[in-house]
Structures are given as C-alpha cells and as structure tokens.
Amino acid sequence: MTGRVTIGSAGRRMRPERIKELTLLGLIAASVIIFGIIVDGYLSGRFFNRVTTSVVIVALLAVGQSLVIISRNIDLSVGSAAGFAAYVTADFLASNGNAHPLIAVLLAMAVGAVLGSFNGLLVSYGGVPAIIVTLGTLALFRTGVSAYAGGENVTTEMLPEWVIQLNSRTLVSIGGFDIRLTLVVALAVVVVLQLALARMRWGRRLYAIGSNPDAAEQAGLPTKQLVFWSFVGSGAIAGLAGFMFMVRIGTISATAGSGLELESVAAAVVGGVSILGGSGTMVGALLGALLIETLKLSLVRVPEVSEFWRDALLGILVLGAVILDSILSKRFTAPRGNGRRDTEALDVEATAPVAAGRVVVEEGSTDA
C-alpha cells in the first residue's frame, strides 16, 4: 500500500503517466515479440505498414477523445462527426476534382469543428451533461449525413487520383518499413497536443477542470470556454480522422465511421486516460490505439486463433487497463507529506469501493 515506485539514484518518483506509457510500450513490444515467435514471417515491412496506416484513424480519434475526457466529459459523437466530415469532403472532391488537397483537409476539419462546437455549446452553455448531448448528436449527426447523402455513395472512381495515392504516400522507407505521410500527420497532431497540454496554460487548466470542476470554477478559471474549445478541438480532430478514413477506404457511404466512438474511448482508456478526468496524456492515447491495432491485426495472422477472438481479448484488455489505472492512481494519490501520510484514508478507500462512485456523484461528473 505504501510502496513507492522510484527511479534513478535521486529516488525521484516516476510520474504515473510515464509508468503507464512505458507499460504500454512494453506490452506492444511484448506482443510483437510473441507474435513474431508464433507467426512465420510476421516481422515484415508489409505488416508494419498495415498497422501504421490503419492506426492513424483510431489514434486521431482517441487523441481528440482524450482532450474531452481529461476535462471530465465524454464525446460519443466522434464516429458520426468523422463520418459526416468524410462524406462532405468526399462529395466536395467528387465535384471539385482539382481542388488543392490542403483545402480538402481544412474542409474536413472545419466540418468537424462546427459539429464539435454544437456539442460544446450545449455542454458548456446549455448545461446539458456531455454524455446526454453526445449520445443525442451521435444520432443527430448520423441523421444529418444521411439526409445530406440521400442514399448516394461516393465511390473511389469519383475521387481525384491523389486521394487514393495519398494512403501509400511514403516519406522515408527503410527496408520495406515505410514511414507514410498519414502516419506523420497523425504523429504531428499527437506531439503538438501533448506539448500544449503539458506546457501551455490552457492545457494545464484542462487538467485542473477535470480533477475538480468546482474548484476550477471557484479559482476563477474560464471553465465554460475551455470545455467548449475542447469539444471544438475533438470535433476538428474527428474531421481530420474522417479525412483519413476517406483516404484509406475510398468509398464513403452515410454510415461511414459508425462504431468508432466506442473504439476511441477504448483506446483512450487503454492508453491510461482516466475516465474520471484530470489525468492522461496524448502519447498514452496514441499508444493505447497502437496496442489495440497491433493486437487486432496480429490475431488475424495466427492460424490457431480464430479472428473472432479479437473483440473478446480487446474487452479483457480494456478491463485490465482500468484495473491497472486504479491501482496506479491509488498509489499516487497518497498524500506526499513526509510522515503525514494518511494511511487511514487510504484504507477507507480500499475497503469502501464506493469511493470512486462518490466522486462522480458529488462533483457532478458527466461520466457516471
């Protein structure tokens, strides 16, 4: 209970986020090694390329989702928003074949941002809990794109040539291991957001809101604006994910991106982003998405295991991640004062499992 994780000779405590990230890296490495031993020819450039291309969509959504979850909200509409952006962009490109690719990207992100601002308005200024708003807009955005599409699909042939080529556009290739443009864009988004959350004022404030919304409000933080903009950000990133979806899949229907909302929450949670808000990193969310994608695509390669095991294992993975998260956070929320450590409080928390629920109820979290 009182054990400390120490690193280095100085005995400085390693931050829980770093432990989570290293655990994830270890798990990814371990699964690659294990699958490498079981499956012949597993460690190929082709497999690496497949994982890194397909992880882009979920990784982006997970990062946007984390932005919202850190402020103790949730965005269940990202799948619908991504689908909406994908359809609008594909439709635009189908009729404006020579538009600049950057225009298409910006269009997708703008569509996502508008949808996200709708969520943000309702949550921040309408006072409606995020889970209710985004459960509603999950349906509403889907209705919107259906009405817009009117039963038509945009097929690969209707899209300009560059869209199809973009998916395999490679920047650097080392012995078959391609570093593709879409991956680099996704990584850039992750790095920028990670730095912003760790170093910039609004980033720190977002964590403060998620840790204790009431305290943040009373400390005079502009909580409403920040939550609003986190939804806009999540929407814009969902739009970008929608663009990537279009690039990867090619044929876009009104149901594009269905189910991605839960996958993004799962990736964020596996990545160590606490559903109760206030903790988690963008790098973690990326690694969560990467671990899920690696396992998904690897299991298909094992002949003895049916591909149908995928979701069952994923469920266990998510559960394992939450349990690990709770063990870590219990250890790290122990008061830091020397000798003043309130072990009694810890024991109460250990014997009274209501504790986690209490936070949710009393502080008006939206993710009960």
Added chain:
Amino acid sequence: MREWLRTHRWESILAVILVGTIVVNVVMSPVYLGTGNIVNLFWLSIEKIIVVLVMTFVIINGEIDLSVASIMGFAAAVFATAFDAGAPAWLAILVALGSGAFAGLVQGLVVARLGLPSLVVTLAGLIGFRGAARVLLEDRSITGFPEWFTDLGQQTLLGPLPFGLILFVVGLVLSWILLERSVIGRKIYVIGNNAEVARYSGIDVPRLKLRLFITSGVVSALAGLMFAARLGSVRGSLAEFFELDIITMVLLGGVSIFGGSGTIVGVALAIFTVLNIRNGMGLANVDGIIQTGVVGSLLIGSVLVPNLVEKFRSRRPAPPPDAGQAAGSDREVPTVSPA
C-alpha cells in the same frame, strides 16, 4: 394533482408530448389505432423496452451498464451453442440465463468491490461479451429451435397479446412497486444521491450494486433469448448497438445521469413516446435514420429546455422558493457539497 404536476414537471411535459404524438398519428394514419398496430408498436421493440426497465434502476443507482446489448447477444449465443450441441431447449435457456448472471456478476464485482467506474467497466463488457458471442458462433447463424420456443416470440399468447408484452407489463408494475414502494427502491435512490451518506446510514452499498448488475445481466439475457425467439435464429451480432437506444429512453424519461432521481412513470412515458414517434413516422414512410435523429433531438431537448427555463427564471428578481423541493424530480443535478 397540482402538487403532482409541480413536482413531476418532466413527466407532465412528456405526457403532453405523448398525447400530441398520438393525436398526430391518429390524424395522419387510419391504421394507427388498430389493435394490430398498437400491439406491433410494442412487439417490435419489446426486448429493448424490457431492458430499459432494469437500466432505470442501474442509472438511478448512480451507475451505467453499457454492456446490456452485448449480454443479449452473448446469452443468445450461449443458448444457440448449447442447443446446437444437443442440449434440450429448456436446459439451453437455463444455461443462457446463467451466463447472463455470470456476466453481470463479473462486472458487478469489479464495479462494486473494486470501485471502478461502471462506464469503463461495462465498456469493456460491451466489447468483451460481444466478442465472446462471436467466438461462440463465428459467422454461423443457428436456427431450427423448437416450435414452442419460437412461438413465444412470434405468436400471441392471451388474446392479441404476445408473451413479451405481458412480461413487459408485469415488469413495469414490478419496477414501479420496487422503486416507489419498497425499501430496496429507497436505498437505490439514496445511493444514487450520495453513496457516502448511504454507507454511513448502514446500507451495504457494494452488495446492492452487485445485485443490480447481476439482475441487469439476467434481464438482458432474457431479452436476448426473447429476441432469438422472435427472429427464429441467432447470430453473433444479435442486438448490436441496442445499448444507445436503451439508455436514450431511460434518460428521456427524466432519470438523472448522475443518479438519485427519476421515476418509473417518466420512463414508461418516454418508452411510449419514443415507440409512438417511431411508429407514426414509420407509418408515414419516414426513414429509420430520421426517426433516430428525432429521438436524439428529443433527448437533448429534454434536458436543455428545462435548463434554459430555469436560467430565464432565475434572472427574475424573486426566485421561486420551492426550487429546492422540486429538485427531486427535476432534471437538476442534486447539489451536494463535496465532503
């Protein structure tokens, strides 16, 4: 009556919406009022609305169960696998119900005993139990169940009433008694309002939560079996994505997502409203996805409109003194100062 209207504002609004929907439906469609259509209206969603009842308990208690639809699929898959392996149907049903109880037990233990947030635990359940259903059935579809089993889902039992509808009515009455008139119901509200207070007043919170999750698992399994009977076949994807519709109906009924408030009357009205809207729009040939959008807007509006009204009111010089009293049944979050 006035008192009831004042303390049950949301229920009153829902009743008005429901009556409005029914009037529009009667005017728009000649077949709407037929017994066949009214029975059908419930029959086509019977599995969902049975789970809505148990979900009401879970959410009032301050938790959520995202895994219900996956447990429906999982239990149906267990039933189909056992039946396919040669077990008699009654035994397969028992095993399926047991598997639902097991699924609820596992999640309940993690939520109640380890204290982890049910949103993520049951998200894991949503993915995991759906996965288990796929592991059992892969891409097969299992049919050929005995006639008495499929008849329960496809034939009427009492006059025009099918088995499922009778079960729903019984469940509705039972839920009302449990929530409004029993000690267990009171405890569920108290826990949802403030689990800490509940603990200090001597309620065994983890035990009650565990029991609720087990019940949720069993009821979902039962609903899955009923769906299997109505369809006459079972696939791994049975009842996929039902959870969103189910939770929407509970929240539309005025149950606070933070727990502690909401009534079974409100939820029943929400069920009738959603089914009538869908049925009416269906009769008018409106696309299913548009219906979903209307229900989605209704869900957001159900919380937004009272909030805006409250905001507008509180700007007036004298705020109504009974605001606190009414909070019990309003969509307001119970304001409990952090300990």
